[in-house]
Amino acid sequence: MRAREDALEPTERTAGSLQGWILVSASWLSVVATSLIAPILPRMAAHFASTPGVETMVQLSIALPSLFVGLLAGSAGILVDRIGRRGVLMVGLVAYALLGMAPLWLNGLPAILISRCGVGVAEAAIFTAGGALLGDYFRGQEREKWFALQAGSATLLAVAMLLIGGALGEISWRAPFIIYALPLLQGALVLAFIREPTRPAAILVQAKTAEPFNWRKVALPAAVSLFSSMAFFVVVVQLGFVLTQRGYASPALIGFGAAGSSLAVPVGALLFRLMGRWSPAARLALGFTLLALGFTIIGLAQGYGATVAGATVNSLGGGILIPTLMSWSLRDLDSTELGRGTGIWNTAFALGQFLSPLSVIAISSAFGGLSNTILTYGAVTGVAALIAVFATRQSNAGQTKLRT
Numbered sequence: 001m002r003a004r005e006d007a008l009e010p011t012e013r014t015a016g017s018l019q020g021w022i023l024v025s026a027s028w029l030s031v032v033a034t035s036l037i038a039p040i041l042p043r044m045a046a047h048f049a050s051t052p053g054v055e056t057m058v059q060l061s062i063a064l065p066s067l068f069v070g071l072l073a074g075s076a077g078i079l080v081d082r083i084g085r086r087g088v089l090m091v092g093l094v095a096y097a098l099l100g101m102a103p104l105w106l107n108g109l110p111a112i113l114i115s116r117c118g119v120g121v122a123e124a125a126i127f128t129a130g131g132a133l134l135g136d137y138f139r140g141q142e143r144e145k146w147f148a149l150q151a152g153s154a155t156l157l158a159v160a161m162l163l164i165g166g167a168l169g170e171i172s173w174r175a176p177f178i179i180y181a182l183p184l185l186q187g188a189l190v191l192a193f194i195r196e197p198t199r200p201a202a203i204l205v206q207a208k209t210a211e212p213f214n215w216r217k218v219a220l221p222a223a224v225s226l227f228s229s230m231a232f233f234v235v236v237v238q239l240g241f242v243l244t245q246r247g248y249a250s251p252a253l254i255g256f257g258a259a260g261s262s263l264a265v266p267v268g269a270l271l272f273r274l275m276g277r278w279s280p281a282a283r284l285a286l287g288f289t290l291l292a293l294g295f296t297i298i299g300l301a302q303g304y305g306a307t308v309a310g311a312t313v314n315s316l317g318g319g320i321l322i323p324t325l326m327s328w329s330l331r332d333l334d335s336t337e338l339g340r341g342t343g344i345w346n347t348a349f350a351l352g353q354f355l356s357p358l359s360v361i362a363i364s365s366a367f368g369g370l371s372n373t374i375l376t377y378g379a380v381t382g383v384a385a386l387i388a389v390f391a392t393r394q395s396n397a398g399q400t401k402l403r404t
Helices: 002-008 017-035 038-047 054-083 086-100 109-137 140-171 175-181 183-193 201-208 219-245 251-262 264-274 280-300 304-330 338-367 370-403
Strands: none
Touching: 017 054, 017 086, 017 109, 017 140, 017 183, 017 219, 017 338, 038 054, 038 140, 038 219, 038 251, 054 086, 054 109, 054 219, 054 338, 086 109, 086 175, 086 183, 109 140, 109 338, 140 175, 140 251, 140 264, 140 304, 175 183, 219 251, 219 280, 219 304, 219 338, 219 370, 251 264, 251 304, 264 280, 264 304, 280 304, 280 370, 304 338, 338 370
């Protein structure tokens, strides 16, 4: 496998920290799509109160981009493996900016939802091309470092977006959408500093005529990623509604609480880096345990401080889970498979993000309210933690038998 990887590396490895950070910044756009408008969802719902089904439609405004990432990331992966990464990334960044700003001028909720679908199409191109470029340029521990930085830095930006979204939301629920202009700057950086990795002609032919993708390499990580994404985005999307129900309805207060709790995600990403010898199952066990504990605290809390504390514990678990899942998903793939592998992971994670608010609506109807829904997620992630602990013990037992 090592010889095959070396043969498939780009012939011009010119990427350094500058290129790494430019590509990592592409992942920040999913944070912008979610965190920026999360604090203004209650006011957006109030503005369109006369629209039938407004509650579901407003939830969909934050979830629809993820649906289209989920639907199209796999196809985008095939595209970037066949025609290259940089051009797809550039087109995606420009489209994301234009479509993301559209709610500044759109007056109907259905039209806004259509623009959000377009944001998702652009995200699918951006995340898949950007992730494949990271995989092209970096290997092994260096690749894991950039995945951890991707998760941690995205959350730091989420903190900023939550604060900015909350502050701008005090002016108008439309005002936060002006921030969607930022990808135009990212596009200029890509144009100036990112180059398509040069691969031998034989490798390009192989990428275009490759055998069917071996789904067994990524099936289990993708399934776990979908579930983990559903759980992770419960607090990201619902915290504003939880705080509103408990008497803390100000967008600025919601943004402050969400931003403060989100600071735990980069701490979790740092813990991921420190757990260098831990297996994926062991990392998942700790991540799910923290998610379950955070859900339980939120579900039982009543005051502002306790609710935000629970969200903080939950975010710490998410910070461990996200880089673990991405690293696990891509670790066995070679260069001709990275585009498709990245696309599959993005599909799973994005579908989880889309399904998360829909699952909350369904569970709330069945179990009587948002707090009970969050407690239900606490129980389910607790079971996931136990399964991961069992998998860790089985793996350790197998390694012990091999050594003896």
